[in-house]
Amino acid sequence: MPAQAMQIRPMGEDQLAAVLAVQAACYPPSMQEPAAVVLARLRAAAATTLVACDGDAVCAYLFAYPSLLGRVTPLDAPFAPAARPDTLYLHDLAVAPQALGRGLARRLVRQLLDAAAGQGLRHAALVSVQDTRRFWEGLGFEPDAGRPPCAGLATYPGSALYMTKRLTGATPD
Numbered sequence: 001m002p003a004q005a006m007q008i009r010p011m012g013e014d015q016l017a018a019v020l021a022v023q024a025a026c027y028p029p030s031m032q033e034p035a036a037v038v039l040a041r042l043r044a045a046a047a048t049t050l051v052a053c054d055g056d057a058v059c060a061y062l063f064a065y066p067s068l069l070g071r072v073t074p075l076d077a078p079f080a081p082a083a084r085p086d087t088l089y090l091h092d093l094a095v096a097p098q099a100l101g102r103g104l105a106r107r108l109v110r111q112l113l114d115a116a117a118g119q120g121l122r123h124a125a126l127v128s129v130q131d132t133r134r135f136w137e138g139l140g141f142e143p144d145a146g147r148p149p150c151a152g153l154a155t156y157p158g159s160a161l162y163m164t165k166r167l168t169g170a171t172p173d
């Protein structure tokens with residue numbers, strides 16, 4: 001199915017098993033986060049958690065929540081949405097292997113970045129893992145070199161990089 005025909009919608013709790021299957025296909029065992037944590041995150045941040053679906057099949061997902069610049073969610077930790085957020089924190093973006101390269105990841109990210117900018121959040125932030133720095137740079141994120149290493153970054157295996165982006169309006173194509 002062409003990517004434009006796939007639907008992006010809020011994640012439902014009935015999609016948890018399918019989301020975990022995408023996670024299992026996209027991350028090594030050391031980065032698999034438990035079902036209970038994933039469900040608690042969905043409940044804490046339902047307005048900023050999306051799936052891309054081909055019919056009923058979940059092809060990709062994005063978990064995010066309103067946070068503060070400089071804060072990182074440690075691996076396996078619950079979300080702690082900020083009472084007075086300035087940043088949309090993108091915690092986990094994954095595309096199932098059979099749906100890679102169709103622009104779904106960018107569509108998911110742009111949808112939440114545009115909504116966050118519309119709500120007045122000034123920044124977006126994330127931890128880049130699995131050699132995705134260039135993917136995020138393509139969406140306007142940069143390594144946040146001026147900041148001391150964030151607490152939580154060390155919980156990620158491999159090279160993990162904190163990246164940020166200023167939100168100034170619609171995300172360019």
Ligand SMILES: CC(C)(COP(=O)(O)OP(=O)(O)OC[C@H]1O[C@@H](n2cnc3c(N)ncnc32)[C@H](O)[C@@H]1OP(=O)(O)O)[C@@H](O)C(=O)NCCC(=O)NCCS
Nearest residue numbers: 026094095100101102103104105106128129130132134135
């Ligand atoms: C990273 C990921 C979400 C990208 O998914 P995708 O389906 O390739 O994304 P899109 O089709 O929207 O990608 C669009 C662009 O990003 C580029 N891209 C994708 N992954 C990339 C990577 N790892 N490094 C550099 N560029 C990358 C593509 O080449 C494409 O560029 P183009 O349009 O100029 O050709 C996917 O590879 C994935 O699920 N990885 C495993 C989970 C993961 O590591 N998530 C990121 C955590 S920070």
